[in-house]
Amino acid sequence: xRMTKLMIFLTNLSxxxxxxxxxxxxxxxxxxVTKTDPDGYPKAAPKDYMVIVNRPNRVNLIDLTTNQIxxxxxxxxxxxxxTVVMSPDNRIAYILADHFSNVYGVNIDNCELVFSAxxxxxxxxxxxxxxxxxxxxxxxxxxxxxxxxxxxxHFEVMDTRIAVYNTADGLKAQPVKTYPAPRxxxxxxxxxxxxxxxxxxxIYAMNPNTGETRLAIKSRGxxxxxxxxxxxxxxxxxxSVSNEFIRMYTTARYQxxxxxxxxxxxxxxxxxxxxxxxxxxxxxxxxxxxxxxTGMTRPGDKNQMxxxxxxxxxxxxxxxxxxxxxxxxxxxxxxxxxxxxxKIYLAGxxxxxxxxxxxxxQKLGNIQLTGGDMSMSxxxxxxxxx
Amino acid sequence: MRKHLLISLFHxxxxxxxxxxxxxIQAGSPEQIIRNNCVGCHIPESDDKLSRISYQRxxxxxxxxxxxxxxxxxxxxxxxQEIPISDEIIQKLVKxxxxxxxxxxxxxxxxxxxLERRLNVVEQHPDAEFAVMCARCHSGARVALQRRTEQExxxxxxxxxxxxxxxxxxxxxxDRNWFEVAxxxxxxxxxxxxxxxxxxxxEWQKVKKPQLEGSWxxxxxxxxxxxxxxxxxxxxxxxxxxxxxxxxxxxxxxxxTGEGSAIVYTGYEWRSTLTxxxxxxNQVMAANGHGDEMSGRMFLxxxxxxxxxxxxxxxxxxxxxxxxMPNHIKAGTExxxxxxxxxxxxxxxxxxxxxxxxxxxxxxxxxxxxVKAAKDLAVGNTxxxxxxxRLMNGLVVYDQVSHLEVEPSYAxxxxxxxxxxxxxxxxSFQAVGYSAGVDGKPGTEDxxxxxxxxxxxxxxxxxxQAEKDQDVHFAGxxxxxxxxxxxxxxxxxxxxxxxxxxxGNLAVIATVQQGDKSVTGTxxxxxxxxxxxxxxxx
Numbered sequence: 001x002r003m004t005k006l007m008i009f010l011t012n013l014s015x016x017x018x019x020x021x022x023x024x025x026x027x028x029x030x031x032x033v034t035k036t037d038p039d040g041y042p043k044a045a046p047k048d049y050m051v052i053v054n055r056p057n058r059v060n061l062i063d064l065t066t067n068q069i070x071x072x073x074x075x076x077x078x079x080x081x082x083t084v085v086m087s088p089d090n091r092i093a094y095i096l097a098d099h100f101s102n103v104y105g106v107n108i109d110n111c112e113l114v115f116s117a118x119x120x121x122x123x124x125x126x127x128x129x130x131x132x133x134x135x136x137x138x139x140x141x142x143x144x145x146x147x148x149x150x151x152x153x154h155f156e157v158m159d160t161r162i163a164v165y166n167t168a169d170g171l172k173a174q175p176v177k178t179y180p181a182p183r184x185x186x187x188x189x190x191x192x193x194x195x196x197x198x199x200x201x202x203i204y205a206m207n208p209n210t211g212e213t214r215l216a217i218k219s220r221g222x223x224x225x226x227x228x229x230x231x232x233x234x235x236x237x238x239x240s241v242s243n244e245f246i247r248m249y250t251t252a253r254y255q256x257x258x259x260x261x262x263x264x265x266x267x268x269x270x271x272x273x274x275x276x277x278x279x280x281x282x283x284x285x286x287x288x289x290x291x292x293x294t295g296m297t298r299p300g301d302k303n304q305m306x307x308x309x310x311x312x313x314x315x316x317x318x319x320x321x322x323x324x325x326x327x328x329x330x331x332x333x334x335x336x337x338x339x340x341x342x343k344i345y346l347a348g349x350x351x352x353x354x355x356x357x358x359x360x361x362q363k364l365g366n367i368q369l370t371g372g373d374m375s376m377s378x379x380x381x382x383x384x385x386x
Numbered sequence: 387m388r389k390h391l392l393i394s395l396f397h398x399x400x401x402x403x404x405x406x407x408x409x410x411i412q413a414g415s416p417e418q419i420i421r422n423n424c425v426g427c428h429i430p431e432s433d434d435k436l437s438r439i440s441y442q443r444x445x446x447x448x449x450x451x452x453x454x455x456x457x458x459x460x461x462x463x464x465x466x467q468e469i470p471i472s473d474e475i476i477q478k479l480v481k482x483x484x485x486x487x488x489x490x491x492x493x494x495x496x497x498x499x500x501l502e503r504r505l506n507v508v509e510q511h512p513d514a515e516f517a518v519m520c521a522r523c524h525s526g527a528r529v530a531l532q533r534r535t536e537q538e539x540x541x542x543x544x545x546x547x548x549x550x551x552x553x554x555x556x557x558x559x560x561d562r563n564w565f566e567v568a569x570x571x572x573x574x575x576x577x578x579x580x581x582x583x584x585x586x587x588x589e590w591q592k593v594k595k596p597q598l599e600g601s602w603x604x605x606x607x608x609x610x611x612x613x614x615x616x617x618x619x620x621x622x623x624x625x626x627x628x629x630x631x632x633x634x635x636x637x638x639x640x641x642x643t644g645e646g647s648a649i650v651y652t653g654y655e656w657r658s659t660l661t662x663x664x665x666x667x668n669q670v671m672a673a674n675g676h677g678d679e680m681s682g683r684m685f686l687x688x689x690x691x692x693x694x695x696x697x698x699x700x701x702x703x704x705x706x707x708x709x710x711m712p713n714h715i716k717a718g719t720e721x722x723x724x725x726x727x728x729x730x731x732x733x734x735x736x737x738x739x740x741x742x743x744x745x746x747x748x749x750x751x752x753x754x755x756x757v758k759a760a761k762d763l764a765v766g767n768t769x770x771x772x773x774x775x776r777l778m779n780g781l782v783v784y785d786q787v788s789h790l791e792v793e794p795s796y797a798x799x800x801x802x803x804x805x806x807x808x809x810x811x812x813x814s815f816q817a818v819g820y821s822a823g824v825d826g827k828p829g830t831e832d833x834x835x836x837x838x839x840x841x842x843x844x845x846x847x848x849x850x851q852a853e854k855d856q857d858v859h860f861a862g863x864x865x866x867x868x869x870x871x872x873x874x875x876x877x878x879x880x881x882x883x884x885x886x887x888x889x890g891n892l893a894v895i896a897t898v899q900q901g902d903k904s905v906t907g908t909x910x911x912x913x914x915x916x917x918x919x920x921x922x923x924x
Binding site: 310327331 | 429437549554555563565883884886
């Protein structure tokens, strides 16, 4: 019953929020003028950059000070889904591509392909639903694998698992270890101690050295009489600038034990792991009035929650109130912050990135990519010395 | 490229190739085609069985989709040395499988709507878990039109998740351990309700199948155009293959004439392709056990949503009154009525109070009458008799239209064209008039369905959100005379909020004038985005 109503709600909304598809060409894009040090890397004061993928197969490094594309590298495969995680030194972008199947590591300073993992093998076809992560030392790459054995006249769905790759293995890397893992995993992230978090029906924490897994946040399995079952779906592993693993959920708060869904109040909430302390929390942060795809807390102030789809919204978490909301020119799937938390970058869907002031939600500008849309790529933002 | 291939693969193989009569090909046998193309992956078993294939039954469209999937997903290049045209090879395979492993008439009876492309039918599933496990992505009919062993249903679950990994992530899938539920609950449910072996199928296989050659009296109704009647002649060219000619007319005098061909699958599944005037139509009908009636739908090949709900009656010399056009007359008025039938002969007898003032014309298939209904005539259904043939409740006498219902009450139109790969999907509505009956109160049990009435049509915003978003302005245009809604062009619209598509949520209003008063009825129309994948069975 709950799902039926929510599905109708979402269907009606999503029909309105389909994307701009007109192609705009980037003008004035130029290579940033930089000096290089002897090891070939740019040398300058640290500033913010974004890495994002767009169609058909581009990995873009964007200077967020000038809002110019510094470099646009070609992926050897196709862009989708374009899930990106950055190496700890922010030099290698690991990208899930080729229809959720292969991972490429691209050195964003020179476009060199330094890593690849073709997950499928023999008659085993593997897909990963936006579920990749990197260890804090950058030595291990993790993927959550959905394998299926393709036999001559039938398929056999296999158990899901975490695959561990050594990034040093370079091209055509093979997993060095696999561990059993829950099904229905999307996003993943590691904390500073190396614990791997899996966004599944519940959120799990895995020790990637042993495969030992514990429950970190109960979500779908939560039984609270005054709330409906939570629903969560995200395919954007954002949160690094806020040092968090975060995903939003929807739930209905019933008025009483009769659990009358028609009188219930619909709410947005988040499930969050602090990637420094490992502290886990989940809470409602505001009313559910429109569909939102991604949300993050503001760097430096986790009481400020922002989320996006057709609108960019700001919430006061502790008061569970929406503070501000602005209509957007078109849908944006994924938001991220500048490292100081002052600006919001909206990406995904089309080939322009919108920039907003995090305090006022005033629009500051756009960055236009050459080529097609970003689809469901993850914009990763970081500060680097250049 | 892939999309074009998909369209091509689904382009009416089950229906027939218009050009097929131009060829005289000594085709390879289906057994030979199967041996050359299927064995290798499908393992021969005892009793001439093949793994997977021998443990399923389907409709012709179901087999067509299976073969198309083998080509699309498993890259099978179906070929035969003796048949140069791949569509003909596939047609041969579909015929072979549908005849041997089809569905009995009683097994497909409740799900004809999906075969007939009646896409606005809102399914009601008795089992809530079936609805969410199966029918949230496609129709429940698509499942209910298959029969499999339990092992085959299990294979299907593995195929679903293996081919579409998002099945367990999408809404309605991620709220449960989808794979576990599918294997442990859904498979046994399907094996119980849709098993391979049934009494119905065993009996149907023994039945002598009807001969469908001959002339057929067609009668039907097309939203936006009105009543339709005609004659279709079928000449059998080889077993279960027919050459067709159709001569038909709408009530407004427009003709629909041309030729085509038909194939009969499973002994009763009539599929044809016809070029009538300048348009290509497909027929999907089911023959009855006697072979003297068929019913189904005839629709435009390129706009499946537009078509005629059709019945065909064998012109076998037996006198029958099949229908009256229109099927209603208002008390106190004079009206021209067309009696449609076969071998019509003898005196015409109408109910008391209905006076024939003129017989405009008559032959053995059509009788055109001017009829006057007495002012104080009782409201209700009346019989019509021509000679010894009687049509029960064929003509409705009414006094006032008390209320209208819009059919369908809920419809979906889809934006399209505008340079994209998908055509617009139109929505067509009809106004059904009701008389309040003896108690004079509309909405009670004695309400009398009058029939389809000419109406004036309009749309308005369905709710406040639709008003705010100017859906009426953006979503498309309603033809005020026909009730046919043409959605707007596909693609984001920069003039709309969020640059959204020309989607809309509209109330559809039918208005019939009753003297000084207007009677209105309301339906709902959702104008939404394209369906990219449009197989024969949605």
